[in-house]
Amino acid sequence: MPDDAFLVLPTHKLHYRVACEAAASSAPWLLFCNSLGTDLHMWDAQTTELARHFRVLRYDRRGHGQSTTPPPPYSLADLGRDTLALLDALEIERAHFCGLSIGGLTGQWLGIHAGSRFDRMVLCATAAKIGTVESWSARIAAVRANGLAALTTATAERWFTPTFNAEHADVAASILDSFAKVDAEGYNGCCAALAAADLREQIQAISNPVLAISGDDDQVCPPSDLNFIANNVRTGRHVSLPGRHIFNLESAAAFNAVLLGFLRS
Template sequence: MKMLGLGDVRLHYRVDGPADGPPVVFANSLGTDMRLWDPILPLLPEGLRIIRFDKRGHGLSSCPPGPYSMGALITETEQLLDHIGVRDCVFVGLSIGGMIAQGLAVKRLDMIRALVLSNTAAKIGTPDMWAERIEAVRQGGIEALADAVMERWFSTEFLATPELELWRNMLTRQEDEGYIGCSAAISGTDFYTTTATLRLPTLGISGSEDGSTPPDLVRETTDLIPGSRCQVIRNAGHLPCVEKPEEYAALLTAFLKEVGHV
């Protein structure tokens, strides 16, 4: 675990695998930290250089006052990857992480050679919807949203398991200000025009029971990029890497081989 100072924010990050391995960068969702990817990492091919980080206001990164902008989140990711020396990576972004992926790919094609846009979209929700969620957190903390978030994140089957508590705890133990700040960043983002300019290998992944970014929304976004394809993981919600890690890892591994990354 390492920390990088970037002006008003300090980013927690971790690099695993050989220094000369093909880099794969993972960016997690709103309300989670880098542990989101733990279920799939042992299932990926050996020899990869795995880069994970907590965006501002999440995990062990610092939490500057909000609101945040998507531009700031993208720039901080860019600065982190420049610091590590990442080029020609496959960037896997889930939810807000997928928005960061889209914005960074437009900005730095030297840094990203292929995209995995998981449970994300060029535009998520509406400003009014996000304003309501932000106000709910201001009034009652993240706990006020937690049960509704779990229903969007997970399938009916997973909601009945003891493991649900792990992810509910992860959500509610995030900083309220970090959740609010990143919610504001999502609210102000519409990448339909810019994402449509991308020309790089892209895999979309969705969950059939995703209540945040349904499969049709993910497919609409990946369809903006010529040559992309989109896969639906059945009986999974917004975090299929948690619910169906074997299937998720298999899709990712196949894509890494397809683009010549392994």
């Protein structure tokens, strides 16, 4: 398949990529789902390694990257249905799932409402409820007033430790550049989905094996949030790795090893 492809839906287009090495051409599928304000390139370090073992599918959430922006606001169900539409279009009956932050919250919705479409689920730097209505309303207002570029300094502090920002400034800058370019309406539409989402009672219905992974210095979704998920799904385990919110980049080698070990166990 080509590097870049698009799924045309009634109100928007989803940009996606498929990657696998020849030896993995009949291997299980692995779907990656991004955090708020990032595009599919946040998984580059994982794709290089995991494409040796899986058929890897990445996509840009609506309003992010090269995907287009339908009229906001959005709901968590809208985001989950985008994922299912992509699986349907590619005729993927079942896949492993890995999502971070809002991607992990989308994964929880999928586990509750479409668990039969997935095998193992990896939920990273997320929570069954992220933030409050008030905090997300304030974020939406700030983006409307000043745009996303004005939030890059605070975002860098939330996403990466000072050590990573200093020693891997090029990686951090690339991710933050993508953040600043996200469509403001698409970003705020997803903030509205986060404001309304509360799955704390519903995740007990998730029967898929779940690995919840936290960043040990993540102040957005601290380890206690991931421990809650692991303890409230039917079969869950919690692991913490060094880093803040985007620890799949900060601890890429350790993350890849833990992910591969869980998916192949």
